[in-house]
């Protein structure tokens with residue numbers, strides 16, 4: 001090649017912005033300009049222990065195994081020697097016979113004909129071999145190639161550019177890795193903050209409450225329809241509002257309607273709106289709730305009570321976003337997210353033919369179950385304090401808390417009305433409590449005996465008492481066993497264990513001390 005051609009080839013290298021483009025350009029030059037159709041570029045691995053294949057071309061003189069890697073400490077193949085010495089090596093047909101130990105190498109050169117040499121050329125940068133070019137070159141051209149200054153200069157430029165692109169790639173890799181981990185950390189902080197905020201609204205430390213709050217955050221990031229199921233007063237509306245508040249729609253309206261609280265004939269006009277004169281009594285046009293919920297969230301409470309004919313209209317709006325107000329000639333569009341709630345077994349209603357199956361599945365894209373209060377009675381004291389604080393804020397009072405006996409009595413109630421019922425009981429008791437007082441048992445309303453539950457007292461003790469010789473010791477041993485058992489059950493939580501055994505925490509701790517229980 002002339003100097004001008006070398007210059008052109010060298011500047012083509014510098015135009016490459018990616019490593020794979022650069023090596024492809026090198027191979028192109030080797031083939032097009034120098035007629036070398038069999039060449040292989042090996043580069044050291046990151047740990048420097050192996051040579052790995054970066055690029056190759058083969059016209060069948062070199063039988064390249066793309067997976068092959070070469071141990072640089074293994075001197076049974078010539079590549080390790082070139083790497084060590086930093087000097088080119090030429091092997092002709094006959095000297096190849098000396099390199100029979102390394103099977104991969106034997107296979108690589110097994111197709112070399114007699115008039116072709118194997119030339120191994122180190123690519124040197126900063127006095128280190130940073131790559132190895134291996135090619136099959138005719139015996140006649142070998143010498144010229146080895147002495148060609150332009151070729152060596154070309155290889156030097158190739159290697160410098162290779163190194164530069166490697167540095168850029170690893171820096172941009174590190175930068176994007178850092179950006180990824182930063183955004184992951186930010187997401188995690190945001191998630192933890194949201195969970196904390198949510199736990200101030202949906203109070204509870206029971207596992208089921210953690211699960212519930214996690215589900216709320218997960219679904220609030222989507223536009224799926226949510227079906228909130230749970231008994232009356234468990235907090236279904238709170239859940240619906242929380243989904244809205246944590247979604248991207250939080251600045252838009254949250255529109256709620258209780259389908260059971262509105263007469264059938266009015267529900268349709270409430271939802272869809274109407275034009276003036278659409279029916280007798282429609283004196284003016286009215287925007288329906290579906291239109292009002294545009295860009296926001298529509299919450300349909302007690303969806304199970306929606307009449308069948310309205311169910312099919314709702315399904316159509318959900319599928320298309322289009323609806324028509326009563327008496328209107330034109331359709332409107334509303335982009336709302338639907339959250340529905342029910343305290344009945346809606347699936348049963350579907351099976352009984354009272355609720356449309358297609359609508360049921362459309363509504364249940366993300367079902368959420370809210371636990372009943374008696375499934376999480378351990379949350380009782382937390383909730384009681386939450387409602388006392390709410391009462392204090394609202395009525396500017398400073399009720400200091402709740403007496404232990406009061407809590408015990410509250411714990412024995414079964415709460416058919418769930419958290420709402422508890423809130424009402426606490427507000428009632430707060431109203432009867434003096435400014436700086438604690439909630440006394442006497443401030444609680446009378447509970448029906450049918451609403452009281454057995455909280456698990458030990459009512460009978462079975463055993464063989466025949467060999468008891470010291471009653472005091474036997475009783476102490478029995479107490480020790482019971483207390484240990486309770487502490488195990490409540491994972492060491494003394495307050496809960498004490499409450500379950502009907503004694504104040506201080507007495508319980510004193511007993512533990514006396515009985516030498518350290519758990």
Ligand SMILES: Nc1ncnc2c1ncn2[C@@H]1O[C@H](COP(=O)(O)OP(=O)(O)OP(=O)(O)O)[C@@H](O)[C@H]1O
Nearest residue numbers: 201202203231232233234235236237238343419420
């Ligand atoms: N986990 C909770 N933390 C704090 N307050 C709660 C919790 N769950 C429910 N409440 C309170 O209980 C009351 C009833 O809640 P909500 O109206 O959301 O229940 P619901 O399940 O929708 O009731 P319904 O079935 O009657 O529609 C509300 O005052 C609410 O603030």
